Amino acid sequence: METNYSTPPQTRIGHVHLKVANLERALAFYRDLLGFAVTTTYGADAAFLSAGGYHHHIGLNTWQSKNGAPPPAGSTGLFHTAILYPTRKDLAAIYRRLLEAGYPLSGAADHGVSEALYLEDPDRNGVELYWDRPQEVWPRKPDGSLEMYTRALDLNSLLEELG
Numbered sequence: 001m002e003t004n005y006s007t008p009p010q011t012r013i014g015h016v017h018l019k020v021a022n023l024e025r026a027l028a029f030y031r032d033l034l035g036f037a038v039t040t041t042y043g044a045d046a047a048f049l050s051a052g053g054y055h056h057h058i059g060l061n062t063w064q065s066k067n068g069a070p071p072p073a074g075s076t077g078l079f080h081t082a083i084l085y086p087t088r089k090d091l092a093a094i095y096r097r098l099l100e101a102g103y104p105l106s107g108a109a110d111h112g113v114s115e116a117l118y119l120e121d122p123d124r125n126g127v128e129l130y131w132d133r134p135q136e137v138w139p140r141k142p143d144g145s146l147e148m149y150t151r152a153l154d155l156n157s158l159l160e161e162l163g
Contacts, residue, residue, distance in 0.1 A: 016081045017059035018125055021068045023047060025122045026060045033101055034083070034094065034129075057083075070124035080118070080126030091115060091131045092161035108153035112139040113146060115153050 020026040027047060030036050036049035039056055045063055048056035058081075071077050085091045095117055098105065106126075107118035116130035139147040 015057050015059060016078075017061070018078075018081070018121075018123070019065035019068070020060050020062060020121075020123045021065055021070075022122070023060060023062050029121050030058055030060065033097070033103060035097075078125060080128045082116075082128040082130060085129065085131045088115065088131050088158070089161040091117070091129060092158045094129055095155065095158055096162060108155055110151045110153045111148050112151075113148055115158070117153075 018026070023045065027038070027049075030049055031038055031047075036051055036058060037053075039048050039050050039054075041047045042061075045066075046059065046061035049058045049060070050056050085094065098117070098119070103119065105117055105119050107116075109116050109118070112133075114130045114132045116128050119127050119129070121127055139149070141147045
């Protein structure tokens with residue numbers, strides 16, 4: 001096996017497929033609250049959702065998890081699914097939507113390279129909603145490597161994007 005293999009730079013993570021306890025409850029979050037469109041379903045046990053007509057960004061199923069409990073704290077598994085919004089204004093719009101729905105955030109952070117909102121779906125899967133700043137303004141160390149950080153996100157400034 002070649003020892004100095006690198007993942008091709010065009011590689012992307014294409015979708016996430018989540019085990020959920022209740023499909024309708026999960027659809028109420030991903031479809032009705034976050035606004036993803038259902039592209040197809042597999043009976044009453046699975047649904048696939050997308051933004052912009054892609055075949056799917058999010059898969060939801062109850063095949064092995066119907067009426068199941070979330071993983072206990074302190075266990076391994078998915079930390080969060082990150083959903084990238086194209087602009088800061090788009091992130092502001094979903095933040096306002098969450099506020100209007102009374103949906104709680106578990107955090108909000110400025111990472112220098114991005115700004116992010118953190119919450120949990122109804123199955124306690126972590127969800128990050130974020131936008132990336134342009135690469136040319138990313139903070140860098142003197143050696144050129146990234147200098148990411150975690151600072152409080154100014155949520156009032158974010159809402160100001162909406163005018």
